Amino acid sequence: MKDLDKAWEQAWSLENIDAHEEAGKSPEYIGSREKGNRIYDFFQDDQGHYWYRVRIRLADGRAVSEEEGVFGHRIKHRREQR
Known part of the structure; x- marks a missing residue:
């Protein structure tokens, strides 16, 4: 439970893992917390950084992804071509 308390205070969104130059990491699931109708799934990588997904x-x-819960369906993400 102590890890979840720390994760709640320090976690970064998994959606932004690339922006934090942490791409390619495989964080391990450590637990979840539910607040209202949102479920926060917490992960920890091998360097001790915390991440979350909603x-x-x-x-x-x-329980559905945040995209599906907000928009009613999954969103197709377009990748910029270079």
Whole structure:
């Protein structure tokens, strides 16, 4: 539980892992916390950095990705071509 308390205070979004120059890391799941209808899944990488991902609990009890919970479906991300 202590790790989750620390993760809650220090975690960065997994969506931004590339911006933190941490691309290619494979963080390990350490636990989740639910607040309101949001579920925060926490991870820790091999250097001790904390990361999180958000899911949303729907009225029917299912937990879906934040994209699906907000927009009703997954979003196709376009990659910029160089």
